[in-house]
Amino acid sequence: MNTALQPILELTIIIPGMFLAYLPVKSYIHAGSHKSFSDAGTDHADPSFLSLLLWLVPLLAIASILGGVICYHRNLSTTWILFPLLPCLFLLYHKTLQISIWKSVSVFLAVCAVFACVNSLSRAISALLMMPEEPALGSLLRLLWQHPDTDGIPLWFCTNAGFFYNLICWGFVLVAWYPASHAVRAMVEDDNFAQTWYVFWMIPLLFTGLNLFMVPRYKSTLYTGRILQGYIVISLVLLVILALFYTMFLLMAISLNRNARLQQENHFLSLQKQRYDTLLAAIEEARHARHDLRHHFVQLSSLAEQGDLEKIRQYLENATNKIPDLDMHFCENRAADSVIGYYCALAKRENIPFHAQTDLPAKITADEIDMCLVLSNLLENALEASLKTSAAKRSINISAYLHSPHLLLIQVTNPFDGEIHEKNHVFQSSKRHGNGVGIQSVRRIAEKNGGASTFTYESSVFSAKIMLRI
Template sequence: MIPLYRIIEICVYSLLNFLPFMALALYPFRSRLRFSVKITVCIIVVISFIQMGLGLWAAFFSGGKAALASVVSTAVYVVFYFIAVKVNFGKALFTLLMISNTANFVVAVSKCIEGKIFPELAVQSYRWSFSLIMLVVLAVVWIPLFIYTKKVYTPAVEKEPTGIEWRYLWLIPATFYLIWYYMLYNNNGKSSLETALDAGNAVFLLFINVGAGIVYYVIAMLINEQEKNIRLSDNNHRLAMQNLQYENLQEKIADARRAKHDVRHHISLMQEYVRNKQYGELEKYLNSYQQSLPDDTLISFCENKTVNAVMLYFAQVAKNEDIDYDVKAVIPENISVDETDLSVLFGNLIENATDACREESGDNRRIVIRAMTDEYTLCLGIDNTFTGTLKKDLSGVLFSSKHKGFGVGVESVKSIAEKYGGTYCAEVKDEMFMSSVLLNLRT
């Protein structure tokens, strides 16, 4: 019969090796969980029991196949993680590998220290001494790692603009992961236990993980800095649009003042026509006067000031470029979408449509914008004249028409759609490029 204390030892180790790192891995995406917090916690509890069961099986029933338990444990962990979080695959993989590397380091260092303090217990599996030292090492490693995750890493994964970089950044922690397994399983015929007990290997892993930590920190800081620069550029763009709106308003006010100033002269002349019964001349004069009045076209496309400023800016651009600009938008002043996201979303898509029309020849150049909201969604459709061919990579990412490389503007739109649990799609039909975005306003 298996002693109760051994069952407790194995269960404690299994939980220490799972829960702290799962918490770290989920923290950056706590607002993007696929399930509710309650359901997620329940699933984690179930997986915790699975981890404890695998530990017991590896210790007492595996018959020399304990490595299989490790493989199954890792598979369960990975499958759950990718199902639980709704984020870019590369971003989730980067996070998972980064935390896994740290977990492996904690286990290896704990075993090495156990070998120095409790040499007799260290050669046994899952003893209380291992869990005790692992708890101390966790306290030293986990707290600064959590601070980094909260202060630096989480803002990077929440606010990065395009998502393109995460398709390749995961290769960095993957490289460190391969280094770890190379040391573990290709060490001159030594067992993994002998490798872990070797102080030289522990020191080497320490330097590797410190270096990895510095790399992760620099990556997160660069992404945060990139985000700040993009936001600054966007704010400058918004100021330019608002300035144009102000100039248009001032121009209309000046036109109205001039019309008011001239009205006395017009009245005098019309009275003269009436006295002389020159009604035909009066009618011609009235028609001419009406055509000379200032443009009374509405200067507001919708109630939302941010979206309206963007649309007004590009309305002026389209007018200067002789592009037909057709807008029907119903967007309230208050909407549960960040103003910056609205500006980036509408600004990028309308700018792309304007740039595409510039490349077209002929007189039939037009931009058609339709936008509306209800209680749950924001729907946006922007169509523009397009007679070219869409260029995409193998994964469907559009190439930029402005430079060699990916279209960052479209990737920003996709990132915003993903942020609000929505979708973005684009197609060409009847010589029109059609962009559509749907945002969920109840995320």
């Protein structure tokens, strides 16, 4: 017997679907991007995600109930509601995120593909539960074949199959919760994996299309021969293949991320090696300068006896220029000191004043790779902006220190000329079309462990303030 609950149950799966789609991209929700230093706490729960659920879940529930009631009274398949509803849900999904269209499409379609496979399996379960007794099967098939649009034909899953459909979908959410919130989230946030999203969406789209292609036009088709058994097997095989593909894709992403991490470590090690060689050269120059100091005194004494003050001034000026610049040590932490020293050398090569006030101990409990990525991204942006600024206004200022045993504060300021483009609170790249990668990377590193970041630009001065929890 058909009830209004049947189409409603078919549509309520949009609730676990949207919930699962948001798990890997919680850090991209609009409200979460405005977290201030005072808002950052030890609790890793994202308040923006919780506030989103408070209005999204009731909205989805209302949409499911209204859609189910319309299907029931109009005797329509839920497909007529679901197909126009999905684009609206995607638009809502994308607009609530600070994320590229490729990533949002890929994640959304990935969830749709899984739920499409579960839909096919639930359709088979529904057909099994509503299978007629064998003596009446022939007459029923003839009825369905001759009158495929008769009101007596069930348009929706039976009630038990509807509950099974929702149970499996929520079960998949629970199973995927941890990998979606950690491994998949890291994959989404990994800038080294950005190009892959341009093609990933094709696979879930293909699986969704295969499941739609499998939907029989008439219910009687499933009761013909062994079609129902084959339908169940194919539905399970598609679901397993899709799960294996997602697993392989995730493992590939983890491997690529590990390789990128190693490359970053090698890069920072090379910076430390350059820094070490520079310090050794400076120390050697200082040793030679001290050795030559006695000869300078003899020469100055001779010039003083002659009373030639102009030659004394010229001699002192030449000797001062030959004294090596030993202002090359910025802090006790070797990793941070290497990065700051590297960009200080680049700045001095371009005659850009570089001022650093850093007080970082040799041992910091923070992830040094993340700390160095923040420093290098900020200093690289500051250097590039300074190169585009008039020579008289150029300067780079950085301060980094421990505010408390568990808080590391970093601030970088630099003047800039021109305009800074910001779209939906995301800075646009000045080197290419699209979102800027450096600041987004800094923001994600800061916020992933409960830290915070603020970026301001006024009076032709750009300022970045970062708080890292350690």
